[in-house]
Amino acid sequence: MTRQDAVGRAERYFDEGRFEELLAGLVAMPTESQAPGREAELRRYLDEALVPWLGRLGFATRILPNPVAGYGPFLLAERHEGGGLPTVLTYGHGDVVLGYEEGWTRGQGPWQLARDGERWYGRGAADNKGQHAINLAALEQVMEARGGRLGFNVKLIVEMGEETGSPGLAEICRQERDALAADLLIASDGPRFRPDRPTLFLGSRGVINFELSLALREGAHHSGNWGGLLANPGTILANAIASMVDGNGRILVEGLRPPAIPEPVRRAIADLGAVGAAAGPAVDSGWGEPGLSPGERVFGWNSLEVLAYETGNPARPANAIPAAARAVLQLRFVVGTDAQRILEHVRAHLAAQGYGMIEVAQRTELMTATRLDPDDPWVRWAVRSVEATTGTAPAILPNLGGSLPNEVFAEILGLPTVWVPHSYAGCSQHAPDEHLLAPVAREGLAIMAGLFWDLGEKGSAS
Numbered sequence: 295m296t297r298q299d300a301v302g303r304a305e306r307y308f309d310e311g312r313f314e315e316l317l318a319g320l321v322a323m324p325t326e327s328q329a330p331g332r333e334a335e336l337r338r339y340l341d342e343a344l345v346p347w348l349g350r351l352g353f354a355t356r357i358l359p360n361p362v363a364g365y366g367p368f369l370l371a372e373r374h375e376g377g378g379l380p381t382v383l384t385y386g387h388g389d390v391v392l393g394y395e396e397g398w399t400r401g402q403g404p405w406q407l408a409r410d411g412e413r414w415y416g417r418g419a420a421d422n423k424g425q426h427a428i429n430l431a432a433l434e435q436v437m438e439a440r441g442g443r444l445g446f447n448v449k450l451i452v453e454m455g456e457e458t459g460s461p462g463l464a465e466i467c468r469q470e471r472d473a474l475a476a477d478l479l480i481a482s483d484g485p486r487f488r489p490d491r492p493t494l495f496l497g498s499r500g501v502i503n504f505e506l507s508l509a510l511r512e513g514a515h516h517s518g519n520w521g522g523l524l525a526n527p528g529t530i531l532a533n534a535i536a537s538m539v540d541g542n543g544r545i546l547v548e549g550l551r552p553p554a555i556p557e558p559v560r561r562a563i564a565d566l567g568a569v570g571a572a573a574g575p576a577v578d579s580g581w582g583e584p585g586l587s588p589g590e591r592v593f594g595w596n597s598l599e600v601l602a603y604e605t606g607n608p609a610r611p612a613n614a615i616p617a618a619a620r621a622v623l624q625l626r627f628v629v630g631t632d633a634q635r636i637l638e639h640v641r642a643h644l645a646a647q648g649y650g651m652i653e654v655a656q657r658t659e660l661m662t663a664t665r666l667d668p669d670d671p672w673v674r675w676a677v678r679s680v681e682a683t684t685g686t687a688p689a690i691l692p693n694l695g696g697s698l699p700n701e702v703f704a705e706i707l708g709l710p711t712v713w714v715p716h717s718y719a720g721c722s723q724h725a726p727d728e729h730l731l732a733p734v735a736r737e738g739l740a741i742m743a744g745l746f747w748d749l750g751e752k753g754s755a756s
Contacts, residue, residue, distance in 0.1 A: 295439040295440060295441070297682075297744065297747045297748070297751075299439050300435060300436045300439035300440070300743045300744070300746075300747045301683055301740045301743045301744050301747070303435040303436075303438065303439050303743070304431070304432050304435045304436075304739040304740050304742070304743035305736060305739065305740050307431060307435055307739060308735065308736040308739050309736075312431075313427070313428070313431055313735065313739065314407070314409070314414070316427055316431065317407055317414070317416075317419060317423065317424055317427055317730070318406075318407040318416075319343065320339075320343055320388075320418065320423040320424075320427060321404075321405060321406070321407045321416035321417060321418050321419055321423060322405055322406065322407075323335055323338060323339050323342075323343065323388075323405075324390075324393060324404070324405050324417075325339050325388055325389045325390055325418070325454065326389070326390055326391065326392050326393060327365070327366055327389035327390070327454060327455050327456075327457050327458045328391055328392050328457055328458055329392055333366070336366035336367065336388070336389060336454040336455075337357075337366070337367060337454075339388040339389075339454065340357055340367065340369045340388065340452065340454070341357070343388070344369055344371075344388070344452060345357070345369070347430065348371045348430075348450070351373065351430075351433070351434055351437065352373050352437075353371040353372060353373045353448070353450070354371065354372050354373075355369060355370070355371045356369070356370045356371075357369055357370075358370060358466060358470075360454075360455065360461065360462040360466075361462045361465040361466065361469070362461040362462040362465070365454075365455045365458065365461045365462055366389060366453070366454025366455045367454055368451060368452065368453050368454070368462070368463075368466050369450070369451070369452040370449075370450070370451055370470060370473060370474070371449070371450040371451075371452075372447070372448070372449045372450070372473070373444070373447065373448045374447050375443060375444060375445070375446065375447055376447070379445065379446050379447050380446040380447070380477050380478075380749055380752050381446065381447040381448070381449065381475070381476040381477050382446060382447070382448055382449070382476055382477065382478060382479070382480050382749060383448075383449045383450070383451070383474055383476035383478070383479045383480075383481075383703070383707070383709060384426075384429055384448065384449070384450050384451075384479070384480055384481050385426075385450070385451050385452070385453075385479065385481040385483075385703070386422050386423075386425065386426025386429070386450075386452050386481065386482070386483075387422045387426075387452065387453045387454065387455075387456035387457070387460075387483075388418075388422075388423060388426075388452055388453075388454050389453070389454045389455055389456055389457050389458075390404075390417045390418040390421065390423070390457060391417070391421075391457045391723075391724050393405065393417050394725070394726045397725070397726030397727075398415075398726040398727055399726065399727060400413070400415050400727045400729070401415025401416060401727065401729070402415070402416075404416060404417035404726075404728070405417065407419060409732075410729075412731055412732045412733055413729040413730070413731060413732070414729055414730045414731075414732060414735070415727060415728065415729045416728065416729070416730075417728055418728070419721075419728055419729055419730040420716075420717040420721040420722075420723050420728055420729065420730045421483070421717065421721070421723035421724070421728065422456070422482075422483050424716065424717070424730045424735060425482040425483055425715070425716045425717065425738075426452065426481075426482065428482065428716050428735060428738045428739055428742060429480075429481070429482055429742050431739060432738075432739050432740075432741075432742030432743040432745075432746060433448065433742070433746055435739075435743050436743050436746040436747050436750065439747070440747075440750060443750075444746065444749075444750050445749070445750025445751065445752075446746075446749045446750055446752070447476075449473075449474055449476055451466070451467075451474065453466075456698075456699070459658075459659060460699045460702070463699055463702050464699075464702050464706060467702050467703075467706045467707055468706055471706070471707060474707055475707070476707070476709060477709075477710075478672050478709055478710045478711070478712060479703045479704075479707075479709045479710070479711045479712065480676075480712050480713075480714065480745065481703075481711075481713055481714075482713060482714050482715055482716050482738070482742075483698055483713060483715060484694055484696065484698065484713065484715045484717065485715055485717045485718045485719040485721065486689070486715050486716075486717065486718050486719075486734065487566055487689035487691060488689070488718070489718040489720075489731055489733075489734055491686065491688065491689050492680050492684050492686060492688040492689070492714075492737065492741060493688055493689045493690075493691060493714070493715055494673065494676055494677065494680065494688050494689070494690050494691070494712055494713065494714060495690075495691035495692075495693060495694050495713045495715065496665055496666035496667075496668065496670075496673060496690070496691065496692055496693060496711060496712065496713070497629070497663070497664035497665035497666055497692065497693040497694070497700050497704065497711060498661075498663065498664060498693050498694040498696060498697045498698050498700050499596075499626045499627055499628055499663050499693055499694060499695060499696065499697055500626070500627045500628075500631070500633055500660065500661050500662045500663035500664075500697060500701075501624065501625070501626050501627070501658070501660075501661045501696075501697040502624070502625055502627075502633075502636055502637075502656065502658060502659075502660045502661070503601065503622055503623070503624045503656075503657040503658040504622070504623055504624075504625075504636075504637060504640065504654060504655060504656050504657055505620060505621070505622050505623075505653075505654070505655045505656075505657050506531060506534065506535070506620065506621050506622075506623065506644075506652050506653070506654060507618065507619070507620040507621075507652065507653045507655070508527040508530055508531050508534075508618060508619050508620070508651060508652050508653070509527065509617060509618035510524075510525055510527050510617060510618065511524070511617050512617060513617055514606070514612060514614035514615060514616050514617050515614055515615050515617075516613065516614055516615075517613050517614055517615050518613065520615055521615065524615050526615050526616070527605060527616060527617070527618050527619040528605030528606065528616055528619040530619070530649065530652075531603075531605070531619040531620070531621060531652065532603075532619075533649075534644055534647065534649040534652055535600060535603075535621060535623070537643070537644075537647045537649070538550075538598065538623075538640070538643065538644075539598045539600075542580055542581055542582070542584075543581040543582045543583075543597070543598075544582065544583055544584065545583070545596060545597075545598045547598075547639055547640065547643045548639075548643075549632055549635065549636070549638075549639025549640075549642070549643070550596060550598060550625055550627070550631070550636065550639055550640070551596060551631075552595060552596050552627060552628050552629075552630045552631045553630040555586075555590060555594040555595070558667060558668045558669045558692075559593075559594055559665070559668060559692040560590065560594065561668070562668040562690040562691070562692050563587070563589040563590050563593050563594055563692065564587075564589070565689070565690065566589050566593075566689055566691075568588075569587075569588040569589045569592060582595070582597065583595050592695040593628075593691055593692055593693060593694075593695055594628060594692065595628065596625060596626060596627040596628060596631060597625070597626050598623060598624070598625050599623065599624045599625075599626075600621055600622075600623055601622045601623065601624050602621060602622045603619075603620075603621040603622075604619065604620055604621070605618070605619035605620075622657060626695070626696075626697065627663055628663050628665065628693060629663045629664065629665040629693070630663075631663060633660060633662060633663065634660075636660070637654055637656060640654050641654050661697045661699065661701065662701035662705065663693065663701075664693065664700045664701050664704040664705070664711065665692050665693045666692075666704070666710050666711055666712070668690050668692055670710055672710045672712060673690065673710075673712060675748070675752075676688075676712050676714075676745065677690065678748075679741075679744050679745045679748045680714075680741055680744070680745070682744060682748075683740050683741050683743075683744035683745075684737065684740070684741065694713075700713075714738070714741060714742065714745070716730075716734055716735060716738035717730065717731075717734065718731060718734060
């Protein structure tokens with residue numbers, strides 16, 4: 295058998311309807327980690343969908359309880375072919391966001407995979423059941439093409455709580471560091487840069503949400519009697535935020551700004567071309583850090599966004615000076631940002647601007663930024679493999695504009711991380727009408743078969 299045979303097997307697996315049948319069974323399990331009472335479904339996904347499949351592929355499997363009480367378990371699996379062979383760790387999550395059954399306008403609702411042209415509708419079809427199923431199915435086809443061998447070792451971790459913030463994932467990886475040791479991570483999540491261009495991303499921006507609040511007195515007071523006499527917390531908070539990020543979206547807090555974009559990162563971003571989803575809004579050319587391209591702004595720089603702002607009662611405003619105001623802000627940030635001192639920088643800035651009375655409180659866990667060097671040898675290897683399969687040079691995102699728990703693999707396990715997404719930005723992954731694009735899924739199977747074949751060739755040459 296040859297590389298071409300392995301890729302062809304993966305494509306036939308799709309063309310013969312076997313992947314669609316597999317994914318339909320996965321989507322049918324309502325593994326909503328955000329919904330109470332779904333604990334049995336989270337466990338069933340591992341027990342009934344993944345463990346038997348992995349067993350047929352020669353994996354030894356373990357299901358571990360979550361070290362954080364009240365959250366779904368973890369599946370660890372390993373197929374060991376020999377010492378001295380490359381070892382790849384792969385990852386997926388079997389949980390999904392809420393189904394929102396009443397909101398679906400296409401397909402047959404969240405728990406039934408339904409084909410409509412090139413779109414396959416169903417909750418988890420894109421995030422993340424479809425994506426890790428593509429990878430495992432490709433692995434299976436390569437193993438069959440090689441007569442029951444891969445030529446490398448494989449380890450797998452599947453979590454059932456990613457949509458609730460991956461509780462316990464870091465603890466499990468610390469606890470099982472030796473069991474999860476590998477040469478690199480190859481996994482799939484998130485969107486391609488464009489649906490028609492294969493994509494590799496090498497990390498993700500970090501993220502933290504924090505709240506600014508100012509309470510000046512008990513109760514509101516009539517604006518006719520007290521206007522001009524009482525400080526308005528809404529006005530003060532608005533001006534405080536304006537001192538942090540200007541009217542064009544430029545970050546004004548020095549400690550929240552990243553260092554200069556490294557040259558390999560700048561080159562990778564420049565190769566992407568135009569940024570912005572075809573089905574999304576037009577990019578605002580004057581927004582964000584001056585002098586940066588749109589790609590550099592989302593993949594190479596930080597963004598500080600006001601997510602919510604409240605003072606008084608906006609739905610039914612009273613003619614009164616409000617007593618308090620609050621806002622929730624979010625910083626998404628790249629490698630090099632002083633992440634552990636973000637709130638410290640915010641407080642120091644506000645105090646220096648005369649707004650020291652404003653309270654600053656963390657609203658979400660800090661998710662750390664990660665980024666593998668685009669010139670890393672593993673990246674160059676993956677680029678050659680994808681190009682050999684598709685005839686197209688993949689887009690290389692130094693990091694996602696969004697965030698995922700890549701720091702667990704990059705920092706706790708110390709792995710180079712290469713992500714190969716099989717979805718696209720318009721897939722409605724956290725909304726009704728989530729779907730997988732069939733052409734992307736088919737090409738994804740071929741790409742992963744090529745990558746796994748080439749990894750086996752590395753093993754044969756070592």
